[in-house]
Amino acid sequence: MMSTQTSEPRTNSSSTMHSSPMEAGRQRQGRLWSNLKEVCDLLHITAAVSVNTEELLFQHVQFKTGQRVHTIGQAFDTLYIVNSGFLKTVLIDEFGNEQVLSFPMKGDMLGVDGIHTRHYASEAVALSDCDLILLPFKKLTALGRVHLELENVMYGVMSRELVREQAMIGMLGALSAEARVARFLVSLADRFAAMGYSSKLFNLRMTRHEIGSYLGLTLETVSRTLSAFNEIGLITVDQRTIGIKDADALKTLRRLPPSRSRAKQTSAAAKQKAELGQPGDDQVLATTI
Amino acid sequence: MMSTQTSEPRTNSSSTMHSSPMEAGRQRQGRLWSNLKEVCDLLHITAAVSVNTEELLFQHVQFKTGQRVHTIGQAFDTLYIVNSGFLKTVLIDEFGNEQVLSFPMKGDMLGVDGIHTRHYASEAVALSDCDLILLPFKKLTALGRVHLELENVMYGVMSRELVREQAMIGMLGALSAEARVARFLVSLADRFAAMGYSSKLFNLRMTRHEIGSYLGLTLETVSRTLSAFNEIGLITVDQRTIGIKDADALKTLRRLPPSRSRAKQTSAAAKQKAELGQPGDDQVLATTI
DNA sequence: CGCGAGATTGACTCGGGTCAATAGTAGTGG
DNA sequence: CCACTACTATTGACCCGAGTCAATCTCGCG
Numbered sequence: 164m165m166s167t168q169t170s171e172p173r174t175n176s177s178s179t180m181h182s183s184p185m186e187a188g189r190q191r192q193g194r195l196w197s198n199l200k201e202v203c204d205l206l207h208i209t210a211a212v213s214v215n216t217e218e219l220l221f222q223h224v225q226f227k228t229g230q231r232v233h234t235i236g237q238a239f240d241t242l243y244i245v246n247s248g249f250l251k252t253v254l255i256d257e258f259g260n261e262q263v264l265s266f267p268m269k270g271d272m273l274g275v276d277g278i279h280t281r282h283y284a285s286e287a288v289a290l291s292d293c294d295l296i297l298l299p300f301k302k303l304t305a306l307g308r309v310h311l312e313l314e315n316v317m318y319g320v321m322s323r324e325l326v327r328e329q330a331m332i333g334m335l336g337a338l339s340a341e342a343r344v345a346r347f348l349v350s351l352a353d354r355f356a357a358m359g360y361s362s363k364l365f366n367l368r369m370t371r372h373e374i375g376s377y378l379g380l381t382l383e384t385v386s387r388t389l390s391a392f393n394e395i396g397l398i399t400v401d402q403r404t405i406g407i408k409d410a411d412a413l414k415t416l417r418r419l420p421p422s423r424s425r426a427k428q429t430s431a432a433a434k435q436k437a438e439l440g441q442p443g444d445d446q447v448l449a450t451t452i
Numbered sequence: 453m454m455s456t457q458t459s460e461p462r463t464n465s466s467s468t469m470h471s472s473p474m475e476a477g478r479q480r481q482g483r484l485w486s487n488l489k490e491v492c493d494l495l496h497i498t499a500a501v502s503v504n505t506e507e508l509l510f511q512h513v514q515f516k517t518g519q520r521v522h523t524i525g526q527a528f529d530t531l532y533i534v535n536s537g538f539l540k541t542v543l544i545d546e547f548g549n550e551q552v553l554s555f556p557m558k559g560d561m562l563g564v565d566g567i568h569t570r571h572y573a574s575e576a577v578a579l580s581d582c583d584l585i586l587l588p589f590k591k592l593t594a595l596g597r598v599h600l601e602l603e604n605v606m607y608g609v610m611s612r613e614l615v616r617e618q619a620m621i622g623m624l625g626a627l628s629a630e631a632r633v634a635r636f637l638v639s640l641a642d643r644f645a646a647m648g649y650s651s652k653l654f655n656l657r658m659t660r661h662e663i664g665s666y667l668g669l670t671l672e673t674v675s676r677t678l679s680a681f682n683e684i685g686l687i688t689v690d691q692r693t694i695g696i697k698d699a700d701a702l703k704t705l706r707r708l709p710p711s712r713s714r715a716k717q718t719s720a721a722a723k724q725k726a727e728l729g730q731p732g733d734d735q736v737l738a739t740t741i
Numbered sequence: 742c743g744c745g746a747g748a749t750t751g752a753c754t755c756g757g758g759t760c761a762a763t764a765g766t767a768g769t770g771g
Numbered sequence: 772c773c774a775c776t777a778c779t780a781t782t783g784a785c786c787c788g789a790g791t792c793a794a795t796c797t798c799g800c801g
Contacts, residue, residue: 254622262622276618278611284618307596307603314596314603321610322567328617329565329574333543333551335624336668340789371748379625381790386749402748402798629757660780670758675781691766691780 195223197246197296199310205244205270205296208316219306222297232273232287232295239277241299245269248293249368252285253376263377265327266290266369269358272320290368335379338417343378344388345413348398352407362410367403484512486535486585488599494533494559494585497605508595511586521562521576521584528566530588534558537582538657541574542665552666554616555579555658558647561609579657624668627706632667633677634702637687641696651699656692 197205199219223246226232232243235255245267252273254262264285267273276284278300307314334343356362367374371382378385389405392398397413399406407413486494488508512535515521521532524544534556541562543551553574556562565573567589596603623632645651656663660671667674678694681687686702688695696702 254618256622256626260626262625264618264621275611276615278607279615284615304600304603304607308600311597314593318567318593318606318610321607321614322564325610325614325617326565326568326573328614328621329543329553331621332553332617332624333545335621336665337545337549337551370746376625382748383750383791384789387789390749659778671780672759672782673757676757679781 195294196220197223199313202244202296202298203316205246206272206316206320207270208319219310224295224297226289226293226295228289228291230289232289232293233277233283234286235283237283239274239281239283239300241297242275242303243273243287244296244298245271245273246294246296248295249290250287250293251290251369251373251377252287254285261373261376263369263373266377268354272324275321275324340378340380340384341388341391342417343380344374344385345392345397345416347374347378348392348405348407349410349413351405352410362407364404364406367405484583485509486512488602491533491585491587492605494535495561495605495609496559497608508599513584513586515578515582515584517578517580519578521578521582522566522572523575524572526572528563528570528572528589530586531564531592532562532576533585533587534560534562535583535585537584538579539576539582540579540658540662540666541576543574550665552658552662555666557643561613564610564613629667629669629673630677630680631706632669633663633674634681634686634705636663636667637681637694637696638699638702640694641699651696653693653695656694 197220199221202221203209226248232250233239247269250267250273252264252267254264256262265271267287273287273295274283303313303317334346338346351365351367352362355365369377371385374380375382375385380388389398389400392413393400397407397409397416399408486509488510491510492498515537521539522528536558539556539562541553541556543553545551554560556576562576562584563572592602592606596606623635627635640654640656641651644654658666660674663669664671664674669677678687678689681702682689686698686705688697
């Protein structure tokens, strides 16, 4: 039934553009293109690209929810930059189990893991309709001879990704389930803020299962932890709508009240609820892409 | 008691060389230097460095056991390649706890995480006397203008490191304690083999505590797991001397399969074709639009 | 409207963390 | 050479955090 095909994405001509903001891009031949300057801005890389690069254009491509951008083992030839939309990258183990590695969004680069072996080492799937900028790798390296600053841009992006993964390893190796979920929420909030969305109220683009896979937890643990945060007033939860109520507490959280509060929830939980005031179920609209 | 100070390493002149093999390097001005070709060989990067690069020399530096190569936050200016010896890289959290990120050895590159912010994001400590090759980053990028293949070497190394960290995340997120220890041993064995040492009998250069930190486990669990492997004949253990008896069993050991959503077994059929690019069965949404 | 995927919640189990006691090993100095 | 000390490793006892299994509940969509 639902074929998860890697069907041809459309390199948009007159196609349906989605509603998310689109800073970069211009029409030409009925397609979207971006120049090097815009690409660097998107990456938040402060590269002095002084020369006129108007003739140096990179094409955009659109992917719809569920489509794969690349799969594991596929021959590598291009890098991607997310201009809008949300994705996940996953590893597939020998039994077909998914391990989520990251949730790329605007300004993130995809495909870097393919450079080494010339085959993508992970799979990238669109969690929403996406607009990606294509960076053909050969073109990129060829450009390095003309625009030397490009080299540093690439080093910076790859190094940044490496640091991000190091932080991930640190988190998986050392933090409790609650701390992982808390930091995940904070990091999401920060990224939304960086993109100009609200950091206090947003929609998760991924399932509990995917969050759990990303954090090395089960979906039940993720769900329970979100409920617990909700109960003590750190956040509000309504399905995929998350409201951040106490970002500082989330940032520094290591472990929830160790023992007693959980055993007898009738007393302890109720008491906490009373102390903190009614969490109240305010449902508000979240940012939509 | 070894003070772990960051005292000046010696850029060897007549200094004590340790016992490990030293393929690359030549004497000049009483110091060891390597050319680009040797550096690439060390990295196992198949870069066609055709031109004569004899005048392009990189200096070696020695570090003694316990010395730090770089610390977190220190200004970044050079990359390192391990020519001989063993190290660990660690993250330090807000309470001073170490989180081991990797155990670099011959052919590995250090310092890449400093490129992005121009400050090292991790700390590198020598676990044995080490011989490292210095790659001043400015020199490296300057060289990119003359030797264009160097750019690809760097991309390859960084991408390789990224893939390694991805695998680490996958392991921490999905595998049981036994599986982690088993794979750790196998990967060590493979790396020793690649360096020309025995893959069947080797010495660990790190403590149980460091192994545990690396694998997201406690030192007790590591110790117990090694003892258990010893008891069922997979390995022999005597302090830091490890003998691999059944590498295949170690490679495939799982205990505690992350349990997959999927139907209850008939797994034999499902498992055999763990091919790349295979969409597999469940996962992945799809929304055929 | 009914179906199916996702989310929530409860009850139970157990892997691995914690605490603690013991023993093996190495470096230092008398 | 042997004690003295500090580190490292092994093992046992206990128990808690998170995984497992399972029963609803909700919601979006055809």
